[in-house]
Amino acid sequence: MFGRREQSNRSIGLCTVALLAAPLCCGSPQVFASYDDGERYAFMGSKAANEVYVIDLHSRARVHTLHLSKAPDSVAASNALRALVIGHAADSMLTLVDLASESLEQYEYPLTLKPQTVLVSPIGETVAILDRENARLQVHALRRREVLLTVDDVRTESELTFSPDGSTVYWVDQAAGTLQSADLWSKRRSLRLTTDDSALTAMSRSIDGTRGFISDADNATVHVVNLQEFSLLRASPVGPAPGRPWGTADGRFMLVPNGNGTVTALSVLTSESLYTVDAVANPVSINPGWIDTTAAVVGADGKLAFINIADGKELARVDLGNSPQEGIVTSDSRTLAVPLPGALVFFDMQKRAQISAIRGLPNDIGPAALAISNNLCH
Numbered sequence: 001m002f003g004r005r006e007q008s009n010r011s012i013g014l015c016t017v018a019l020l021a022a023p024l025c026c027g028s029p030q031v032f033a034s035y036d037d038g039e040r041y042a043f044m045g046s047k048a049a050n051e052v053y054v055i056d057l058h059s060r061a062r063v064h065t066l067h068l069s070k071a072p073d074s075v076a077a078s079n080a081l082r083a084l085v086i087g088h089a090a091d092s093m094l095t096l097v098d099l100a101s102e103s104l105e106q107y108e109y110p111l112t113l114k115p116q117t118v119l120v121s122p123i124g125e126t127v128a129i130l131d132r133e134n135a136r137l138q139v140h141a142l143r144r145r146e147v148l149l150t151v152d153d154v155r156t157e158s159e160l161t162f163s164p165d166g167s168t169v170y171w172v173d174q175a176a177g178t179l180q181s182a183d184l185w186s187k188r189r190s191l192r193l194t195t196d197d198s199a200l201t202a203m204s205r206s207i208d209g210t211r212g213f214i215s216d217a218d219n220a221t222v223h224v225v226n227l228q229e230f231s232l233l234r235a236s237p238v239g240p241a242p243g244r245p246w247g248t249a250d251g252r253f254m255l256v257p258n259g260n261g262t263v264t265a266l267s268v269l270t271s272e273s274l275y276t277v278d279a280v281a282n283p284v285s286i287n288p289g290w291i292d293t294t295a296a297v298v299g300a301d302g303k304l305a306f307i308n309i310a311d312g313k314e315l316a317r318v319d320l321g322n323s324p325q326e327g328i329v330t331s332d333s334r335t336l337a338v339p340l341p342g343a344l345v346f347f348d349m350q351k352r353a354q355i356s357a358i359r360g361l362p363n364d365i366g367p368a369a370l371a372i373s374n375n376l377c378h
Helices: 005-012
Strands: 043-044 051-056 061-067 074-078 083-088 093-098 106-110 119-120 126-131 136-141 147-150 168-173 178-183 189-190 211-216 223-226 231-237 253-257 264-266 274-278 285-291 294-299 301-307 314-319 335-340 343-348 353-358
Touching: 043 074, 074 119, 083 119, 136 168, 147 178, 285 335, 314 343, 314 353
Parallel strands: none
Antiparallel strands: 043 051, 051 061, 074 083, 083 093, 093 106, 119 126, 126 136, 136 147, 168 178, 178 189, 211 223, 223 231, 253 264, 264 274, 285 294, 294 301, 301 314, 335 343, 343 353
16 A cells, blocks of 8 residues: 555655554564455454454454554455555544555554544545534545545435445435435535435445435335436335345345345346345345355344345345344355354355354454455445
8 A cells, every 4th residue: 555664654644653463473573464455355343452353264264463552433445555444433533554564554544524434435545434423524535645525514324335436425315315426526416315304225326336226214115316317217116114225246136125024136227126035134234145146134133044136035044143243245256254243154155054253253343344345336
């Protein structure tokens, strides 16, 4: 991210934080491996421990612990910057970790707002930062240490979404019942979707960025938006109280979790409902994998269902025995990783069976951050 160590402070002017990390084993106390392979490594934070854990998805092992001076509220990874972006809302700052440096150097990045949401753009060079408390959004070019966009009166209860090229940020204003956007040239747009004070989810976009999908829990529909013309195409019926749609990496389907424990599949091309099937109660994530043939539906009660994406047929069911976080699937689509209190559990997406687990993690472990992900629409 920052070039050679002797050039890093001069090139971007960041203040180096004292490194507290320890080596993995014996040998030189200040030389570690590089963890800048966006397909291989995932990162998980613990606020209680002030730590971030480096997970090798190939060996399915915890390979390093990053010790931080402040609690990590959020952890994001950028493959383009070869860096971790860690948010500290109470301190109005980020910690940037140079994953390509020999000693995993940490840098303070002070902000003028609280990073309560941090989202790395698809191009990986910029980061959207939302201060919900003060309704302010900024987009930063971290390498240049430059604020590209500041937007006020950004009111949303859900997550942000970037366009594929990182030029536009979308958010849903639930109180107003609208989809909002702002681009890097400060052009704002607003599209009314429903009546005021609605139960709208965050938007998930198609892979090519031409369509947006927003679930409406009050009306059991998904609003499909033409993002180029910023117009409403249709409201597609789904199950009751739908959650945010999850897209497949091949761009063909949006999988919508419903409040009654079912999943509805929508065609991205036609916006039509293809099927609705039983899955699990209160899904926290739907992770497509094994080259988009199988979806793992992870429930808040610890139930995990594997379904055939083409027709919705249930393929297998597993009881995780604990409350999970959102799962992730490796970039080759073969392995699912599900965080549980104190553990990260791995499943083979083809065999639909558990293959290993990392134990001994903190109980407050957060979701896993992966720089290169199959859930591109999120």
